[in-house]
Amino acid sequence: MRNHTVRLYAAAAALLAFFVLWTTVAAKPWATAKQxxxxxxxxxxxxxxxxxxxETTAVKRLVAHRWKVYERRLRARxxxxxxxxxxxxxxxxxxxxxxQRIAAAQAVASRTLAAAAPAGSPGPSPASRVVILxxxxxxxxLPPVTSSSSS
Amino acid sequence: MTLNPVGAAPLRRxxxxxxxxxxxxxxxxxxxxxxxxxxxxxxFERLEQIFSRFRDDSELSLxxxxxxxxxxxxxxxxxxxxxxxxxxxxxxFDPTVHDALVASGYDRTFTELAPTxxxxxxxxxxxxxxxxxxxxxxxxxLGAGARLDLGxxxxxxxxxxxxxxxxxxxxxxxNAGGDLxxxxxxxxxxxxxxxxxxxxxxxxxxxxxxxxxxxxxxxxWQRNGRELHHLIDPATGAPAGxxxxxxxxxxxxxxxAEVDAxxxxxxxxxxxxxxxxxxxxxxxxxxxxxxxxxxGGLG
Numbered sequence: 086m087r088n089h090t091v092r093l094y095a096a097a098a099a100l101l102a103f104f105v106l107w108t109t110v111a112a113k114p115w116a117t118a119k120q121x122x123x124x125x126x127x128x129x130x131x132x133x134x135x136x137x138x139x140e141t142t143a144v145k146r147l148v149a150h151r152w153k154v155y156e157r158r159l160r161a162r163x164x165x166x167x168x169x170x171x172x173x174x175x176x177x178x179x180x181x182x183x184x185q186r187i188a189a190a191q192a193v194a195s196r197t198l199a200a201a202a203p204a205g206s207p208g209p210s211p212a213s214r215v216v217i218l219x220x221x222x223x224x225x226x227l228p229p230v231t232s233s234s235s236s
Numbered sequence: 237m238t239l240n241p242v243g244a245a246p247l248r249r250x251x252x253x254x255x256x257x258x259x260x261x262x263x264x265x266x267x268x269x270x271x272x273x274x275x276x277x278x279x280f281e282r283l284e285q286i287f288s289r290f291r292d293d294s295e296l297s298l299x300x301x302x303x304x305x306x307x308x309x310x311x312x313x314x315x316x317x318x319x320x321x322x323x324x325x326x327x328x329f330d331p332t333v334h335d336a337l338v339a340s341g342y343d344r345t346f347t348e349l350a351p352t353x354x355x356x357x358x359x360x361x362x363x364x365x366x367x368x369x370x371x372x373x374x375x376x377x378l379g380a381g382a383r384l385d386l387g388x389x390x391x392x393x394x395x396x397x398x399x400x401x402x403x404x405x406x407x408x409x410x411n412a413g414g415d416l417x418x419x420x421x422x423x424x425x426x427x428x429x430x431x432x433x434x435x436x437x438x439x440x441x442x443x444x445x446x447x448x449x450x451x452x453x454x455x456x457w458q459r460n461g462r463e464l465h466h467l468i469d470p471a472t473g474a475p476a477g478x479x480x481x482x483x484x485x486x487x488x489x490x491x492x493a494e495v496d497a498x499x500x501x502x503x504x505x506x507x508x509x510x511x512x513x514x515x516x517x518x519x520x521x522x523x524x525x526x527x528x529x530x531x532g533g534l535g
Contacts, residue, residue, distance in 0.1 A: 170371070171320075175320060182515070189533040224438060224440060225426060228439075229430035233431055234451075235451030236454055
């Protein structure tokens with residue numbers, strides 16, 4: 086009785102082992118797993134993305150460099166403009182001074198001409214006539230409205 | 237109000253104290269109102285708050301303390317004028333005389349200054365320090381230890397500013413303690429301005445531009461028994477010597493006249509007259525020994 090039971094269990098275990106072995110062999114674990122073939126369009130897109138990212142980085146670097154150069158040149162240009170404005174202001178001041186000198190020199194010249202000319206002689210020809218600008222200041226005999234003194 | 241030639245508008249007059257001097261405003265117009273004069277007075281107060289070296293919170297004092305500052309339009313312009321004047325006059329006009337003035341004892345407003353005092357002798361102060369102005373950033377940078385005094389040039393500039401405010405009302409004159417600007421001709425053609433000389437007052441008829449008088453006969457004090465005055469010679473850092481007592485100059489505006497008056501004062505009488513003649517710069521000069529000299533075509 087006991088031997089029959091043992092034989093029955095042995096037969097069942099052998100059958101189970103057989104099926105397990107069968108399943109294992111049927112699965113062919115020694116064969117390499119075959120990868121699904123990649124979509125060529127995705128491959129192209131990935132390559133393009135990589136290229137674009139690289140180009141973007143390069144363009145950003147270039148723009149940053151050019152902006153720095155532009156700012157440097159702008160600062161230099163502004164300095165040049167400020168210097169030109171200062172020179173212009175100095176030239177205007179010098180021109181005003183020169184105009185003042187000319188006016189005074191013309192006044193002196195006209196006095197000299199008047200003193201040198203004999204009485205009754207005709208005046209200077211129109212071509213040589215000196216245009217006399219009124220002097221900025223002269224001694225007058227009017228009652229003063231104010232005074233200028235050291236302060 | 238003063239009566240003027242027949243048919244002329246009345247001459248309106250207004251005086252007030254500012255910048256340590258009496259400021260006098262004259263307008264020949266019926267249109268001039270008290271508000272016009274009040275505007276000039278307020279403007280002088282505003283400008284004094286910028287240019288005064290005696291006010292701790294003035295823009296100039298802040299710059300002098302910090303050595304570098306972003307300046308307002310007015311301070312920037314006056315400092316630029318002063319630096320250009322320093323170049324033009326070969327250093328005879330110099331805005332960096334602040335420390336020399338203080339060392340001489342002029343360290344507070346003139347009304348607060350004791351007429352006589354004793355003090356330890358101070359080391360000689362050098363002038364002519366580097367000052368740079370960057371109009372783009374509106375920055376003024378003072379060289380090491382440099383401090384600015386804009387007293388005279390600021391008064392001239394303020395007189396011009398006062399005239400700008402008044403000229404809409406009519407021909408006008410602003411006299412800031414001897415620094416004098418005019419705009420427009422009055423009915424009599426010129427503005428008669430009296431200048432004191434030992435031979436009697438001379439009246440100069442100014443038609444346009446500005447006039448300034450610089451001299452050692454005002455703002456004087458004694459220190460350790462020595463008489464000092466406020467006109468510093470930048471070459472020595474001390475009150476100027478020489479044989480000129482006072483010089484009055486007419487220029488294109490009050491600022492230019494102020495600069496030239498100081499420059500001629502420092503030149504000495506003979507050189508001053510030669511320079512005035514060469515530059516056709518009308519001037520009236522009084523020497524310490526009482527001579528009166530005229531130059532620059534002033535008849």
